[in-house]
Amino acid sequence: MSYNKTASITAETINPKVKIFDYEPCGEIARHAERLEQEMEKSPGSRPFPEIIYCNLGNPQALGQRPITFFREVISLCDNPALLHRDETRMLFSPCAINRARKIIESMPGRNTGAYTNSQGIRSLREAVASGIAARDGFPSRPEDIFLTDGASSAINLSMQILIRSQEDGILCPLPEYPLYSASIILHGGTMVPYNLSEDGDWGLEIFEVKRCLEEARIAGLTVRAMVIINPGNPTGQVLSVTNQEEIVEFCRKEGLVILADEVYQDNVYVEDRKFNSFKKVARSLGYDENDISIVSFHSVSMGYSGECGRRGGYMEICGFGDDVMGEIRKVASVTLCPNTNGQILTSLAMDPPKLGDGCFEAFMAEKEEISTSLAKRAKTLVNAFSSLEGMTCNKVEGAIYAFPRIHLPAAAIKAAKAEDVSPDTFYACRLLDATGIAVVPGSGFHQISGRNTATGTWHIRCTILVAEDKIEAMITRLKAFHESFMNEFRDRS
Numbered sequence: 001m002s003y004n005k006t007a008s009i010t011a012e013t014i015n016p017k018v019k020i021f022d023y024e025p026c027g028e029i030a031r032h033a034e035r036l037e038q039e040m041e042k043s044p045g046s047r048p049f050p051e052i053i054y055c056n057l058g059n060p061q062a063l064g065q066r067p068i069t070f071f072r073e074v075i076s077l078c079d080n081p082a083l084l085h086r087d088e089t090r091m092l093f094s095p096c097a098i099n100r101a102r103k104i105i106e107s108m109p110g111r112n113t114g115a116y117t118n119s120q121g122i123r124s125l126r127e128a129v130a131s132g133i134a135a136r137d138g139f140p141s142r143p144e145d146i147f148l149t150d151g152a153s154s155a156i157n158l159s160m161q162i163l164i165r166s167q168e169d170g171i172l173c174p175l176p177e178y179p180l181y182s183a184s185i186i187l188h189g190g191t192m193v194p195y196n197l198s199e200d201g202d203w204g205l206e207i208f209e210v211k212r213c214l215e216e217a218r219i220a221g222l223t224v225r226a227m228v229i230i231n232p233g234n235p236t237g238q239v240l241s242v243t244n245q246e247e248i249v250e251f252c253r254k255e256g257l258v259i260l261a262d263e264v265y266q267d268n269v270y271v272e273d274r275k276f277n278s279f280k281k282v283a284r285s286l287g288y289d290e291n292d293i294s295i296v297s298f299h300s301v302s303m304g305y306s307g308e309c310g311r312r313g314g315y316m317e318i319c320g321f322g323d324d325v326m327g328e329i330r331k332v333a334s335v336t337l338c339p340n341t342n343g344q345i346l347t348s349l350a351m352d353p354p355k356l357g358d359g360c361f362e363a364f365m366a367e368k369e370e371i372s373t374s375l376a377k378r379a380k381t382l383v384n385a386f387s388s389l390e391g392m393t394c395n396k397v398e399g400a401i402y403a404f405p406r407i408h409l410p411a412a413a414i415k416a417a418k419a420e421d422v423s424p425d426t427f428y429a430c431r432l433l434d435a436t437g438i439a440v441v442p443g444s445g446f447h448q449i450s451g452r453n454t455a456t457g458t459w460h461i462r463c464t465i466l467v468a469e470d471k472i473e474a475m476i477t478r479l480k481a482f483h484e485s486f487m488n489e490f491r492d493r494s
Helices: 016-020 028-042 069-079 081-085 095-107 123-137 151-163 180-187 207-219 242-255 279-285 323-334 341-351 361-387 411-419 424-436 452-456 469-493
Strands: 146-149 169-175 191-196 223-230 258-262 295-300 314-319 406-408 458-464
Touching: 016 180, 028 424, 069 081, 069 095, 069 341, 069 361, 081 095, 095 123, 095 341, 123 146, 123 279, 123 314, 123 341, 146 151, 146 341, 151 169, 151 180, 151 223, 151 258, 151 295, 151 314, 151 323, 169 180, 169 207, 180 191, 191 207, 207 223, 207 242, 223 242, 242 258, 242 279, 258 279, 279 295, 295 341, 314 341, 361 469, 411 424, 411 469, 424 458, 424 469
Parallel strands: 169 191, 169 223, 223 258, 258 295
Antiparallel strands: 146 314, 295 314, 406 458
16 A cells, blocks of 8 residues: 655645734744743853843733732632632632622632633623723623623634625724734735824824725725724824824724724823723714724733733624624634633623722722833833934833834944845844843834835834833843944944
C-alpha cells in the first residue's frame, strides 16, 4: 500500500485570509521580547537592563495594577460557594461581597460556576449590566439586548459575522486603527473602508473625511454596512466631544449605517474638558430610538479600573435590530455554547458596583480613585517625556491607556531600515527593545494614512501608560538615553 507523503496542511494550503492580516501588538516585537526574557532567565546579567517592560499591550495587572478587592472577593466566593457556610468567612470577606455572591450563586445553573449558562449570558447578570447602562446613560436598557461575551473582542467578531456577507460589504474604520477590526473584517470576507483621523486636530474625527471615504467606497461598488468608532481612542487616546458624536449619529442615520461603538475605555478619561458619553446616550438625547438608528456598543472588564484582562469578560448591547435578526445572533452565539462564567460575573460587577450606602462603598471608591488618579498622572508623565525628545511630538492622552508619539527619523535611519527590509518604526522599536528592554508597537501596525510616513519621514510608536509608578521614571531614563544615542548615531551618518 502506498501513502501520500505530502503534508496535507502547509502555509500554501491554509485559509489565505489568515495570511493577509497582521496583529502587531502581539507581533514580532512582542515575540522578540519574549525571546530576550527567556535568554535573561537562562543567563542573568546578559542584557544591559534588568527586565522587559511590556508596553506593547494594555495589560494592567501584568504591569502592577492591583485588582479591585470587592471584585476578587465575589469571584472567590462564587467559585467556592461552600465558603459561604463557614464562620471564618465573615472575618475574611466583606458583608457586601458575601451578599452579592449569594445572589449571583442562586441565579447560576446548578449554583456552580463550572456549568454551562445561557448562550447570551446568565439573565440576572444581564439585568445587572442593563441596570448599569441605564444608570450611566439616563435611558432604559433591556437585558434582552445584552450579550455577555468573552471580552469585547469576541463580541466584535460576532458582529462582523452577522454584518459581512461578501467582499462587496464594507466597514468604515478609523486610521490609525486597532488591528482587531481589520483582522476580523478580512477573516469574515469583507472589505475595510478606512477613514483618517486628524493628528493635527488632536486625532479628532472630521465628518467630511468620513463622507469622502463613504462616497469613494460606493463608487467602487461596495455596500458600506457599518461605521466603527473607538471612543476613547486606541491607539490615539482622544475623547470625542458630544458635538462630534452628534455629527456621527446624524451621518450614520442619514446613510443607513450601523454604529459599531467601541467603548471599552469609557472609564479611562483624564482631562477636565472631556467626558465619556455613549453613542446610545447621544442618539437618545437627539430624540432617536431603536426605530431610527442601529447601534452596537462594546465594553470590557479588561481596561478601566478593573484591569481584569485575563478574565475575558465583556458585553455588547444591540439596539435597533429586529426580532428576527436578534434570533439569528442568538443562534450564532449558541455555537460557542456560552461565555465564561467568571467573565460574566465580573462584567456584572463592573456595571453594577457597590453604591453609596453599601458597607464596602468607601473602600471600593478609594481603590477605584487611586487607580484612576495614578493613570492620569502617568499619562501626563509619559506624554511630557516623549514630547521632550528630539524629533518627537506627542498629543495629549485624553483617554484610553496609550500614548502615540510621532517620530521624525533621520534619513540614515530610514535607509538602514530599508536595508534590513523593515519599516523605519519597526527598526526604531527593535533597537529600543534591544537597548532598553522596552517593548512598544510600531505605529505602522495600526495602518497609518497611506503614503504619509514616506512623504514626511515621520512615524509613530504606541506605548501603554500602564507602567507602574515606581518604574516609570526609570523607564523614561532608559528611553531618553537610547533616543539620544539613536538620533546621534543616524544624524552623523546623514
